[in-house]
Amino acid sequence: MKHSLLIAVREWKERVRSGSFLLLSVLGPLVILGLIYLLFAFGGNSKQHWKVLIADPANIMETKILAHPDPNVEYAFADGYIELDEFRDGKRYQEYDALLEVNEKVLSNKLAFVFYRHQPDVRMQTRIQFEYERRLEEIMVKQFTDLSIADFRKIKQPMNVVFRDVYDPHDEASDLRGWVGLVFGALIFAFIFLFGMTILRSVNREKSNRIVEVVLSSVSSRELMLGKLLGIGMAAFIQFMIWVIIITTGLYLMREFVFMDMFDASNLNVQQLAIEASDKSYQESFLAAKEYNRFVELIYERIQFGNMIGFFLLFFVTGYFFYGALFAGLGATMGSESDGQQFVLPLIAVLCFSLYSGYYYMNYPESTMSTVFHYLPFTSPVVVMVKLAQGYAPGHSYEIYLSLITLIVSTFIMLGIASRLYKNGILQFGHRLKLRHLLKWLRNT
Amino acid sequence: MKEIILDIKGISKSFYRKEALNNVSMSVYKGEVFGLLGPNGAGKTTLIRIINRIIRQDEGSVRLGGNLMTDDDVRKIGYLPEERGLYRNMTVYEHLMFLGRLKGLSKSDVNQKIDYWLDYFKINDWRKKRIEELSKGMAQKIQFIATVLHEPGLLILDEPFSGFDPVNVELIKSTLIDMKNQGRTIMLSTHNMKSVEEICDRAALIHNARKVAEGSISELREERKSGIYAVRFRGNMIAFVNALWAGFEIDDKQELGDDRFVVTVKMRNDNTFEDLLRVLLGQVKIEAAWEVLPGMQDVFIDLVQPKNESHEA
Numbered sequence: 001m002k003h004s005l006l007i008a009v010r011e012w013k014e015r016v017r018s019g020s021f022l023l024l025s026v027l028g029p030l031v032i033l034g035l036i037y038l039l040f041a042f043g044g045n046s047k048q049h050w051k052v053l054i055a056d057p058a059n060i061m062e063t064k065i066l067a068h069p070d071p072n073v074e075y076a077f078a079d080g081y082i083e084l085d086e087f088r089d090g091k092r093y094q095e096y097d098a099l100l101e102v103n104e105k106v107l108s109n110k111l112a113f114v115f116y117r118h119q120p121d122v123r124m125q126t127r128i129q130f131e132y133e134r135r136l137e138e139i140m141v142k143q144f145t146d147l148s149i150a151d152f153r154k155i156k157q158p159m160n161v162v163f164r165d166v167y168d169p170h171d172e173a174s175d176l177r178g179w180v181g182l183v184f185g186a187l188i189f190a191f192i193f194l195f196g197m198t199i200l201r202s203v204n205r206e207k208s209n210r211i212v213e214v215v216l217s218s219v220s221s222r223e224l225m226l227g228k229l230l231g232i233g234m235a236a237f238i239q240f241m242i243w244v245i246i247i248t249t250g251l252y253l254m255r256e257f258v259f260m261d262m263f264d265a266s267n268l269n270v271q272q273l274a275i276e277a278s279d280k281s282y283q284e285s286f287l288a289a290k291e292y293n294r295f296v297e298l299i300y301e302r303i304q305f306g307n308m309i310g311f312f313l314l315f316f317v318t319g320y321f322f323y324g325a326l327f328a329g330l331g332a333t334m335g336s337e338s339d340g341q342q343f344v345l346p347l348i349a350v351l352c353f354s355l356y357s358g359y360y361y362m363n364y365p366e367s368t369m370s371t372v373f374h375y376l377p378f379t380s381p382v383v384v385m386v387k388l389a390q391g392y393a394p395g396h397s398y399e400i401y402l403s404l405i406t407l408i409v410s411t412f413i414m415l416g417i418a419s420r421l422y423k424n425g426i427l428q429f430g431h432r433l434k435l436r437h438l439l440k441w442l443r444n445t
Numbered sequence: 446m447k448e449i450i451l452d453i454k455g456i457s458k459s460f461y462r463k464e465a466l467n468n469v470s471m472s473v474y475k476g477e478v479f480g481l482l483g484p485n486g487a488g489k490t491t492l493i494r495i496i497n498r499i500i501r502q503d504e505g506s507v508r509l510g511g512n513l514m515t516d517d518d519v520r521k522i523g524y525l526p527e528e529r530g531l532y533r534n535m536t537v538y539e540h541l542m543f544l545g546r547l548k549g550l551s552k553s554d555v556n557q558k559i560d561y562w563l564d565y566f567k568i569n570d571w572r573k574k575r576i577e578e579l580s581k582g583m584a585q586k587i588q589f590i591a592t593v594l595h596e597p598g599l600l601i602l603d604e605p606f607s608g609f610d611p612v613n614v615e616l617i618k619s620t621l622i623d624m625k626n627q628g629r630t631i632m633l634s635t636h637n638m639k640s641v642e643e644i645c646d647r648a649a650l651i652h653n654a655r656k657v658a659e660g661s662i663s664e665l666r667e668e669r670k671s672g673i674y675a676v677r678f679r680g681n682m683i684a685f686v687n688a689l690w691a692g693f694e695i696d697d698k699q700e701l702g703d704d705r706f707v708v709t710v711k712m713r714n715d716n717t718f719e720d721l722l723r724v725l726l727g728q729v730k731i732e733a734a735w736e737v738l739p740g741m742q743d744v745f746i747d748l749v750q751p752k753n754e755s756h757e758a
Contacts, residue, residue: 006546014534209530214591217497217524218547220516427499440461 003219004227011231015198016238024194025239029246037254048072050124051095052114056102057081065135073127084115100132107140178362181389184308185358185382188316192381193351195236195320196327199228200343203331203426212426221423225332226415229324236320244309311388314404319381322411329418333425333438350378358382365390375403377410417442447474449511450599450630451496456505458491465491467654468505473599473632473647478625480641480648480662481634482741484749487651489634490527493601496632497524509599520549523597527604527634529588533577537563537587540576541594548595555594562590566616581608589617593624600624600631606640618644638741648741650748657748666738669747672712673737674721679705680729688728692716709737 015021049071054061055078063077076096087099098116106112114128141152203225206212215224330343357379361370365387373379374387380403392399424441451473458466466488473479483489494500496507498519507514509521531540538559545555563569566586576584585608593600605621606614621631622644633645641648642662649659658665673696678685685708686695693716696709710721718736725731739747 003547006543010532010535010543014532017534206530209533210526210528211530211532213494213499213526214524214529214544214588215547216499217519217522217526218544427494 001223003223004230007215007219007224007227008231008234011202011228012234015232015235021235021239025242026246028239029243029250032243032247033250033254036251040254048121048124049074050097050120050128051076052098052100052128053078053082053087053093053096054100054102055080055082055087058102058104060102060104060106060139061135062139066131070127070131072124073131075131087115098128100128106136107143178386178390181308181386182355182358182362182382184312184389185385186355188312188319188381188385189351189354191236191240191316192320192323193347195232196323196347197344198235199232199324199327200331202228202232203328203422204334207332207334207426216426221426222419225325225328225419225422228328229321233317233320233324237317240316308385308388311400311404312385315381315384315407318404318407318411319377322377322407322414325411325414325418329421329425332422333428333441335428354379354382358386361386362390374399375406377407377414380407447477449473450475450509451632452506452508452511453492453496454506454508456492456495456502456507458488458495458500458502464654466495466502466651469651469654469656470505471649471656471659473630475630476625476628477646478621478631478633478644480645481632481651482636482638482641482648482745483634483651488654489651490603492651493524493526493603493632493634496601497522520595521598523592523595523600525588525592525600525602525605527607531576531584531587534575536573536575537579538572540587541591544591545594550595558594558596559590562594565620566590582610582613585609586613589620598629600629601634602631603634604636605633606635606637614640638745641741650745652749658744662741663738665744666741669739669744670736671739673709674712674718675707675709675735675737676721676725676731677701677705677707677733678725678729678731679703682706684728685725688724690724693721693724705732 051074053076054065056063057080061077065075082093082099084099087093087096093099097118098114098120101113101115103109103111112132114125120128137152137156138149141147141149145152147155206215212224219227327347357373357376361373361383364370370383373383384400384403388400421438421441425437428437449472453469453471453473456466456469457464469488469492481489481492491500495502496514498514498516509518512518532543535543541559541562542552542555545558546552550558559572563572568583568586571579571583571587576587579587589605592602600621602621605617609617618640621633625631625644633641635641645662647659647661648665650657658668660668681704682698682700685706689695689710692713694711694713696711698706698708700706712718712721718734722731722734
């Protein structure tokens with residue numbers, strides 16, 4: 001074991017000193033923070049203000065659209081018909097972001113065009129469509145029915161059909177939480193794959209430059225493999241911790257200094273909220289606007305990060321040794337450096353399959369395949385993260401321990417298989433790797 | 446009686462259907478330089494790997510100092526493989542420290558030994574150089590230092606002179622002789638037969654997975670002598686030829702100038718060296734005469750490719 005530690009320290013130093021390690025340690029989490037920032041910045045309350053010109057030659061809308069002005073959209077009515085070229089190039093129209101064309105037959109063909117200068121985001125599109133639609137509703141109700149507009153709106157109320165789990169009627173385990181679990185699982189696999197490939201290359205390099213024989217004259221092949229796994233694993237763990245620290249600090253700083261509005265009720269536009277809330281049919285766009293807030297709430301409030309990170313680390317470490325042993329064993333079987341290329345595609349396939357298993361679990365949590373994925377060591381690190389984020393049903397928390405024990409036992413089996421491949425393959429050079437080699441080396445004790 | 450330090454008994458090893466070693470036995474005595482010879486693919490590297498416990502034999506035993514070898518005993522050996530490498534990103538110091546520590550030395554011991562060997566080879570300024578900055582010859586020296594750093598009682602060197610220029614070959618040879626004089630045992634696998642003659646006390650030759658010869662260098666050469674004698678003389682070459690009668694045959698001749706020659710002569714019938722000297726006395730002025738022993742190169746070829754075989758080829 002002392003030898004393994006010496007080898008581990010050497011491996012660790014080699015990784016940690018390399019420029020790519022430092023670059024990835026800092027850039028990786030910064031990219032993730034950047035993506036979260038973009039999600040918050042552009043998914044949140046838009047500060048955009050649009051000026052929309054309504055061309056209504058038949059005066060169907062009677063130059064009215066909203067009872068209360070919308071702080072985000074300012075409407076103006078044009079006299080008569082406006083040519084598209086004129087709107088596009090005419091100086092007097094340059095202040096407008098879009099032209100809403102109300103054709104004369106709109107009440108029958110239900111068609112309208114909005115010509116924009118810059119594409120509006122989905123929320124702005126929803127807003128303009130919603131406000132225009134409401135005004136036309138008023139006109140149509142007046143023209144075609146005897147109902148008052150209030151009565152019509154009572155009838156027209158949108159029907160919200162909400163699907164809820166009978167065991168989770170308050171929707172505490174939402175899909176969104178499953179996604180966070182999937183992201184955790186993906187993170188496990190990203191690290192495993194990244195450092196697994198490092199193991200593969202490192203074993204291959206030692207083999208091709210023949211240092212391995214010098215080292216093997218001092219330590220056993222098992223000690224060498226274990227040392228390598230430990231050393232590269234320590235580097236992976238340190239990089240992961242750097243990621244956690246940078247991302248956590250970044251999220252905290254964002255919360256405190258950048259996105260204060262999202263978390264502080266006093267910063268909300270109460271007047272606007274009151275208007276929107278009083279209007280039940282505003283729900284659609286209101287719900288859409290809430291989507292991102294659910295995400296923010298999820299990130300900061302609803303995920304039990306303490307619990308998740310604990311199991312994340314356990315599955316990360318065990319999963320790393322499971323896959324790392326496989327990578328080391330395969331690395332030792334290669335006849336030349338180019339053999340490594342052959343393994344990349346199947347290993348990426350395994351990775352994709354593992355990630356897909358997490359996605360599959362989110363969609364079909366009760367299926368037999370999901371149960372298999374939950375315990376299969378190749379997929380369990382992802383699936384358990386998804387299930388953990390969604391929450392285990394009461395009385396079923398033993399499943400996570402069962403899955404962990406299965407993974408640990410499988411890891412020991414994999415270490416045994418890999419050390420056999422390693423021992424028999426590490427001193428074989430120059431061959432073209434074939435399946436029969438692997439089978440021979442597996443049989444040979 | 447000499448003490449056997451390495452006793453190899455009945456070693457056999459097969460890689461699936463290919464037989465690498467078949468019942469190979471040999472003994473290496475303490476304080477000698479032992480040559481392990483054989484053509485490419487004979488099984489030398491397999492035997493060396495078995496001694497170093499890198500691979501396990503199918504049959505047979507290896508004893509070190511009288512006891513069956515264990516994993517811990519490997520630390521008593523310094524092994525320089527034929528195809529050796531270094532960690533290219535490490536500095537010379539880091540590399541030596543790492544390998545020294547793997548051999549069980551303490552940090553301070555390794556530091557002391559590194560200082561000694563860098564001084565010995567006058568390469569102290571390489572200490573902080575990265576391995577990738579070194580030339581092949583420089584890297585070979587570092588590999589040699591890594592092999593001897595822990596002062597092993599037994600050194601196993603596979604082609605230790607390859608990659609060195611003639612000056613450094615001589616330096617390594619003299620270092621090995623110094624080590625031998627200090628009581629270390631050295632097992633040397635090489636194709637450089639001149640070096641074998643110069644520094645080996647004994648040797649064994651493996652061919653087609655079997656040991657075909659073992660003994661002291663002089664014994665091996667003696668066993669293959671073919672009754673050829675050399676005579677260095679001053680005088681007339683015709684007189685020399687005339688002096689020989691049907692009992693002798695000239696094998697080779699070399700003119701040294703100033704009527705001086707060296708002629709090698711084969712004995713025929715039951716004639717002896719004394720008979721040869723007797724017929725020459727008075728005919729030419731003999732300066733020196735000696736029995737010609739085959740070189741290790743000839744011994745090697747003779748053992749690996751017997752004469753009838755070579756003629757067929």
